[in-house]
Amino acid sequence: LNAAPGRAPRQQVRFLPAPAGSGAVELVAARVPVLADHPRVRGPRFRKLKIGAGHRLDVKASGVFVLGIGHGNKLLTDLYNCHLTKVYTVGGLFGKATDDFSDTGNLVEKTTFDHITREKLERILAVIQGTNQKALLMYSNIDMKTQEAYELAVKGLIRPMGKSPPIITAIRCLQFAVPEFQLEIHCLHETQQYLRKVVHEIGLELKSSAVCTQVRRIRDGVFTLDDALPRTQWNLQSIQEAIRNCQLKVETELERTL
Amino acid sequence: RRGLAAAAGPPSTRQLREAEEAAPVFQYAGKAARRTDRVFGWGFCYSGALGVPSFVRPDAGWKKPRRIQPTPYRLETEEKISSAACGYGFTLLASKTRDINKVWGMGLNKDSQLGFQRSRRDQTKGYEYVLEPSPIPLPLEKPQQTRVLQVSCGRAHSLVLTDSEGVFTMGNNSYGQCGRKVVEDEIYSGSHLIHQLKEFDSRVVQVVCGQDHSLFRTKKGTVYACGWGADGQTGLGHYNITSVPTQLHGDIAGVNIIQVSSYGDCCLAVSDEGEVFGWGNSEYLQLASVTETTQVNVPRHLPFKIGRVKEAACGGTGNLVLTEDGNVFVWGYGILGKGPNLIETAVPEMIPPSLFGRSDFSPDVCVAHVRCGLSQFAALTNRGELFVWGKNLRGCLGTGRMEDQYFPWRVTVPGEVVDVACGVDHMVSMVRSF
Numbered sequence: 002l003n004a005a006p007g008r009a010p011r012q013q014v015r016f017l018p019a020p021a022g023s024g025a026v027e028l029v030a031a032r033v034p035v036l037a038d039h040p041r042v043r044g045p046r047f048r049k050l051k052i053g054a055g056h057r058l059d060v061k062a063s064g065v066f067v068l069g070i071g072h073g074n075k076l077l078t079d080l081y082n083c084h085l086t087k088v089y090t091v092g093g094l095f096g097k098a099t100d101d102f103s104d105t106g107n108l109v110e111k112t113t114f115d116h117i118t119r120e121k122l123e124r125i126l127a128v129i130q131g132t133n134q135k136a137l138l139m140y141s142n143i144d145m146k147t148q149e150a151y152e153l154a155v156k157g158l159i160r161p162m163g164k165s166p167p168i169i170t171a172i173r174c175l176q177f178a179v180p181e182f183q184l185e186i187h188c189l190h191e192t193q194q195y196l197r198k199v200v201h202e203i204g205l206e207l208k209s210s211a212v213c214t215q216v217r218r219i220r221d222g223v224f225t226l227d228d229a230l231p232r233t234q235w236n237l238q239s240i241q242e243a244i245r246n247c248q249l250k251v252e253t254e255l256e257r258t259l
Numbered sequence: 260r261r262g263l264a265a266a267a268g269p270p271s272t273r274q275l276r277e278a279e280e281a282a283p284v285f286q287y288a289g290k291a292a293r294r295t296d297r298v299f300g301w302g303f304c305y306s307g308a309l310g311v312p313s314f315v316r317p318d319a320g321w322k323k324p325r326r327i328q329p330t331p332y333r334l335e336t337e338e339k340i341s342s343a344a345c346g347y348g349f350t351l352l353a354s355k356t357r358d359i360n361k362v363w364g365m366g367l368n369k370d371s372q373l374g375f376q377r378s379r380r381d382q383t384k385g386y387e388y389v390l391e392p393s394p395i396p397l398p399l400e401k402p403q404q405t406r407v408l409q410v411s412c413g414r415a416h417s418l419v420l421t422d423s424e425g426v427f428t429m430g431n432n433s434y435g436q437c438g439r440k441v442v443e444d445e446i447y448s449g450s451h452l453i454h455q456l457k458e459f460d461s462r463v464v465q466v467v468c469g470q471d472h473s474l475f476r477t478k479k480g481t482v483y484a485c486g487w488g489a490d491g492q493t494g495l496g497h498y499n500i501t502s503v504p505t506q507l508h509g510d511i512a513g514v515n516i517i518q519v520s521s522y523g524d525c526c527l528a529v530s531d532e533g534e535v536f537g538w539g540n541s542e543y544l545q546l547a548s549v550t551e552t553t554q555v556n557v558p559r560h561l562p563f564k565i566g567r568v569k570e571a572a573c574g575g576t577g578n579l580v581l582t583e584d585g586n587v588f589v590w591g592y593g594i595l596g597k598g599p600n601l602i603e604t605a606v607p608e609m610i611p612p613s614l615f616g617r618s619d620f621s622p623d624v625c626v627a628h629v630r631c632g633l634s635q636f637a638a639l640t641n642r643g644e645l646f647v648w649g650k651n652l653r654g655c656l657g658t659g660r661m662e663d664q665y666f667p668w669r670v671t672v673p674g675e676v677v678d679v680a681c682g683v684d685h686m687v688s689m690v691r692s693f
Contacts (some may be wrong), residue, residue: 108279113286124675124693127642131669132617138668151598151666155611157618169622187620206693208288 003045009036024253028236053077056087056221059193061103064089064218065229070244076251077252083258084160085222086170086187091213093200095180098210102197108214114209119177125206126172126184129199142167160189167191169199223250268361295692296339298352299331299672302655302685306348308366309685310334327654329661331672331688335431336363336392340689345632345682346412346468352392353363353410353419361407362419363392370415372430385449389593395419397427398453412682413468415447422465424569425457426475434471435502436486456504459483469521475504480515482507482528482558491556492539498556509557511536521600522631522681523575528558533567535580536560543576543592547605563588563607574649578612582663585625586612593634596648599665615640621685632681638667643675645688653684 013035016028036042053074055067069077095114099106122228140161143150153159171187186196197213204211219226226245230239268279304314304325311332314325349366351373364373369387374395376386376615382662399405399418409420416430416437428437429452436637437442439454456463456475465476472486472493483504484493491498494507511528514536518529524540537546538558549559566582573579577591589595595602596610617624628639635649635656646667647656654661657670674690 108282111279111282111284113289115282116288116290121693124643127644128693131616131644132671135669135671146599146662148598148600154666157613171618173620188432207437208292227508 002047005237007040007046010034028231041059055080055121057192057218058218061105062193062216062218064216064219065221065224065226067221067224073244076255079255082162083222083254084162084189084191085254085258086220087191087218087222088220089186089188089193089196089217090175090215090217091186091196091200092215093182093183093184093203093211094214095182095204095209095211097206097212098201099212102201103212104212104214110210112204112209114180114207117134117179117207117209119174120187121207122174122177122182122203125203127176129169129203130172130204136166136168137161137170140168165190167195183215223247223254260445270291282614295672296677297690297691298334298336298340298343298687298693299674300334300350300685300687301328302682303348303653304328304685305557306366306685307388307390308345308348308350308682309687310350310352310365310390310392315388315390320554327661329654329657330659331657331670334392334687342407342409343678343680343687343689344410344412344417344468345680345685345687346372346417347414349409349412349417350414350417350680350682350685350687351395351417352405353407355406355408357403357406359402359561360394362395362397362406362410364394364395364417365389368448370431371450371452372412372415372417373448374429374453384556387448388519395429398455399423399424408464409466410468411468411473413473415469416471416473416638418466418468418473420463422462425455425459426463426466427453427455428473429453431471432502434487435500436471436473438473438485438502438504440502441500459504460506465519467519467526468523469526470523472521473504474519474521474526476516476528478520480517481530482511482516482519488556489554490540491554492521492524492526494526494538494556494558498554502610507538507558509536509538510560511558518570518630519571520571520663522573522633525573525578526579526678527571527573529571529580533569533583534560535563535568535571537578544603545573545578545591546607547575548590560683565607565609566674570629572629572631572636574636575633577628577631577636577649579631580607581626581629581638586610586625587615587626587629587638589636594649594663594665596636596666610667615646616642616644616669628678630679630681632686633682633683635686637679637681637686639676639679643677643691645670645672645676645679647686655682655684655686 010030017031019029053069058066098110141159167190169188175185176183200213222234231255300309338356340352341355342353344351349550352363368389372384375391378384378386393423405424411418419427431447431525438456459477461478463475464478467474483506485501485504488498490654493501515531516528517531520527525545526539528536531554536558538555568580569583570581576593580588587610590604590607592603627641630637638646648664648667652665658668674692677689679688
């Protein structure tokens, strides 16, 4: 970053004595660069970079991780206050129960799972959506008796705009091949461990047990997998390009919500 | 010199894998695991209509009787309940079994609407409040062959529909709603009389109780009525009492009616072509789309352009219809479900399907059944979720809160809701476990 051509030095007007050889003793105005802006005087332009992180991502999870640089940190707080939903792909495995709900933990119990069908799973998912829908309405702190509450509910825009426990706004099954299954979860204010706990509870509801094998965030507010940079592209040009591409999206989203 | 045993150390991967394979496998549900059917009730408890005696008479002395049950509470029943009906302070549960006990009742019994429940203290008197589901003795000719198809409850009378022995009526008959001649100064409390009605043009397939009148729908599509008619709810062309079920004419003459509904003093009928007919009380704009009068005593066709109607439900002041594409329309007076601003309308208004869970994420969610209480409405979706809205009288909505609900709200029931019966201040639902 420091090797890139920096800002051109400021110019100033100084009155310098006339160049020797002309014989005149007078001051001539000349535009010279300010010495204070000389790279050797100033030093490297960037010595530290302020980088902030968006919503937390576990060690065992993967996916989109939003970082803000410099001014972006302030935008990060604004994005946090927008309370946008995040989308995760969660993979699970029936038949095992571990103490930390993932497949690397200590085994607690093994159960049978041949009675589980896709239909039963979808029924459980519908119930989860239903209870979370209620929680969504309750934690949004809107008086249910007002007309505006009704209109927001019709449009589906009621969301908790403050602190709230984790809420799942939508959940659906992408793949089901006994004993493995994959879910897509849209949620708010959650942690990855909570999602693993949800997988474990789905297993319990189906009278079996389940562990979570994979948690991958595919969308965080406005940032999707397409905007995210894979490990091979962690270099300056890609980062700068990505920042430029996202600026417009972030601005429109902030204006819409706040 | 004996060496000290080495410490265990963290188990290696191979040891972990072996331990995992050696662990026992538990089975919680086998291949033949069946979904059980359960009954849940909620609402006002003091009348005993919820069937849990400990709500009214607690087991321990220090416990206080529970006045309201705000969330669904499971009711243990011996048989699988196929049909339930809630009246004004009492409930009837019916099962399709061939055993002797087919119908159970609980709640108010001051007019013998639950039949005669012999009191254990005094063998000659009956119970006035029945706190537990108690079998109702029906005078069947073939008690081990006849099946009970459906039950219905009104203000102080109840109807039981069987498959081969007609309709049994019990309870208050001061307006002829039980289908028998009105006896002056008859004492209904502790009465053993259960009347049987068999003379209809074909087999009766649906019975509906209004507040003080009864409607019978036969297989041929005709509708019979008896009972109080001062609001024209019998639809027979006059405003007098009818004590014998008489066929209705008017706009439904010759029309094949597939469903009738009533709970207060207004009645709705749906034909096989999806048309809606109404008669009875119209003080709350229920029939104002065809007439200005407040009582309509002849069935009138309601010309609504909302599509084919599949099911209709009549409440005390508001009406609800369900169209074939799964949309719900409301009209009438009261909390209709479209926010606090819509109090009354004479023309049906649609409730946005997004309130029932339909969204871009799940676009195939639609309403499957609609039911009405006196001032509450209930809708069942095809995913087995129950939505209620309306006046929350003594906690009857089951939402857990005591405030009125101005738009459809999901009731948390542990299971898939198959059917729901709404009463004045309590509701009962039949649920299948997951």
